[in-house]
Amino acid sequence: MPENFESFIQQHRDAFEEPGPSPKVWDALERELEGSRKGRIVSMMGRNxxxxxxxxxxxxxxxxxxxxxxxxxxxxxxxxxxxxxxxxxxxxxxxxxxxxxxxxxxxxxxxxxxxxxxxxxxxxxxxxxxxxxxxxxxxxxxxxxxxxxxxxxxxxxxxxxxxxxxxxxxxxxxxxxxxxxxxxxx
Amino acid sequence: MKASANNLNQTPIDGNVIDRCKRGDVRAFRELYNAYAAAMYNICLRMTNNVSDAEDTLQEAFIQVHRNIGKLEREASVTAWIKRIVVNHCLNNLRKKKVYFEEVEEVEVAEEAGIDEDSFTWTVSAVKSAIHGLPQGYRTVLNLYLFEDYSHREIADMMGITESTVKTQYMRAKEKVRQIVKQQNLIR
Incomplete structure (x- = not known):
């Protein structure tokens, strides 16, 4: 039985998913968070x-x-x-x-x-x-x-x-x- | 009919993790990231159409999640909130790349127009490849509607175009996918 487009997508939804991002995304994110955290603390100390x-x-x-x-x-x-x-x-x-x-x-x-x-x-x-x-x-x-x-x-x-x-x-x-x-x- | 703007059925983390994130706990934020990274990366990948842009967008979106998590209300859906941030980041990055989501004349596009679906077979790889080859505007609308489960109204609001334009672009995108998949069937 032929399927229409939407029902085909719904039935095979998981097959369209790719594996997650590479670990370098978290590494870069963590560095960014550390940087902004230090920046915020320094700026807060300056002001308050x-x-x-x-x-x-x-x-x-x-x-x-x-x-x-x-x-x-x-x-x-x-x-x-x-x-x-x-x-x-x-x-x-x-x-x-x-x-x-x-x-x-x-x-x-x-x-x-x-x-x-x-x-x-x-x-x-x-x-x-x-x-x-x-x-x-x-x-x-x-x-x-x-x-x-x-x-x-x-x-x-x-x-x-x-x-x-x-x-x-x-x-x-x-x-x-x-x-x-x-x-x-x- | 769209049930919800959310293809993750349940929040995969508990409220305690969110509370710890709000207190600045980086380990808790990592738990949050691990719970959502794959699903959100797939959104970015579908929207940007390439791995490098998808990873950059994911990273930027999670920085914003980190900055704003204090504003997340206890009753709000964490999944829908993170997903909206990610989608908005994707749309903003597309706008920066001068992708314009233009209004189109309202054209009646008949449902299931023209192509006889009995005569060819859908496959995941053929559909993926067809979507990948769509013009950016069509692909964005089609992805938001079919994969991210947003309604035409929600998509119109996010993209700053009318609901009728969204509907027309969606019908055209669908038609284009059918044509490409049919051609691929004929080549085989």
Whole structure:
């Protein structure tokens, strides 16, 4: 039975596929990605050296704490039950940090000059925070870790304040538009 | 009737890989590339008609995927999103090479016109070779419709021409393929 053109293509669709690209495509792509990554970091540091420096410190902290945490026994206990005073600090700082984040998030991404990894790092519950939280659960009596947690909150708050200051300097009046309206205009 | 702009039935990677890509994880991006490279390379190959241009276009398209993956919404189809980037790159590169997708007069081309299909046999190699030899405009429309599963309306929007031009070019392309395959049958 003769086939028409379209049905022939549909029935033999797989036979029209060629093997994938040569490995050199990924090699070139990887080099390109590495280059653009370095370029972005350098350019971000040039424009936002303070933010970049603080984020770098937070990332280093995260790496060190992660290493420590790997060698500790994991305990599934709620932090609030173990250390009530830390819970109070958590409520206080979380509210303030969330307020600041909300203000910062009102600005479009291109105004912030931060890539997605850096934006992720700005969030309260990032890897550093989770590592500290686990450390506290495992070592509730350790004053140094308690201090580190409080310092983490303060550092985060200072960082967000600094970013907000810069953004407000840049825009004489605070944004009254929603993020979507702003993006639509530009 | 076109079901969807997607010939990969399912996204071959999970959301976790996309989340890691969004965080800048190069290994996750490699997983994404490995999952889609072959299918997307075939699109590039059909559209550009040569291996070297196809590989260059694929590379450029994936750079754009990397740059924009942060904008990909969680509910969106990863496959359709990547595929659209790849197709747009192919079309842009063709435009840079001064390939114009011109409007044509609306001409009625009768379905299955002229050639008696009982008198010859379709083969994959003959059809491939016939498509390869089509003028660029015809080949682009035919590939987008038949192989990439876009509707006439979607193709018109992507190419910046009218839907009726797309339909006419598709019918002409199909007719041309039939003629070439028939000639190849006669030569044998």
């Amino acid at each position: 050296w303070f933010k970049a420096a603080v984020i770098a410190v937070l990332l280093v902290n995260a790496a060190v704490l992660f290493y420590i945490a790997k060698h500790k026994q994991h305990q599934q206990q709620d932090l609030a039950v173990v250390i009530p005073e830390i819970q109070e600090a958590k409520v206080y700082y979380t509210n303030r940090i969330n307020e600041k984040l909300e203000l910062i998030n009102a600005y479009p991404a291109n105004e912030l000059g931060l890539d997605s990894a850096a934006r992720q790092e700005l969030q309260l519950r990032n890897d550093t925070y989770k590592t500290l939280e686990n450390e506290l659960k495992n070592n509730p009596g350790n004053q140094r870790i308690r201090g580190a947690m409080i310092r983490y909150y303060q550092l985060k708050l200072e960082l967000l304040d600094k970013i907000l200051e810069e953004l407000q300097d840049k825009h004489a009046t605070p944004p009254t538009h929603t993020k979507k309206q702003y993006e639509a205009e530009i």
